[in-house]
Amino acid sequence: EIVLTQSPGTLSLSPGEKASLSCRASQSVSGTYLTWYQQKPGQAPRLLIYAASSRATDIPDRFSGSGSGTDFTLTISRLEPEDFAVYYCQHYDRSTWTFGEGTKVEIK
């Protein structure tokens, strides 16, 4: 069973700053099935990045994904007020979807 570990648990930053969120898999995984979601309070998750680095429709280009093997990163180049939220990575392997525990990006 693949475990996804996200770090840090909480990231305290100011608007305009750069955010780097990590998602580490317990074993090497295919980036084809590595996905990132954003969730705001009281809302359903929203698709951001799929296949590790492809932005979903209508996602601003300040969001980017990268990585391979066991280490994946979601980068927000310049934080906008609406970007403060919780971010989850997700992976699919052997008929099972797994989520990381999430990283909260909060206003410093």
Place this chain on the structure above:
Amino acid sequence: QVHLQESGPGLVNPSGTLSLTCAVSGGSVAGREWWNWVRQPPGKGLEWIGEIHHTGHINYNASLMGRVTISIDKSKNQISLTLNSVTAADTAVYYCARDYCSGDCAQLPIWYFDLWGRGTLVTVSS
């Protein structure tokens, strides 16, 4: 535009059965997509419950195996979730989500959850 809407009782007794449906509008459940249930306990992260394809293929989270059943009703264009022997630990917001394939779905499919319902809170309590 496809929309997903979860519905069901908001309160379930301990040891009872949780039953939810997800109505799909604006599209068909009988396409190439898979349909998922995901839950989120209050203040916690996301947990995948399982997925179903209209051809009858189903995958479940191993941690819930034996208690969970997901089904699909093509005539009603909806999917359903049943969870037996519930406890307080099953209290959560339950989401349905569409598992969409892009790229070459036959040879090298790229799957992700592109569409989510708003979710419905189910509390297990007497």
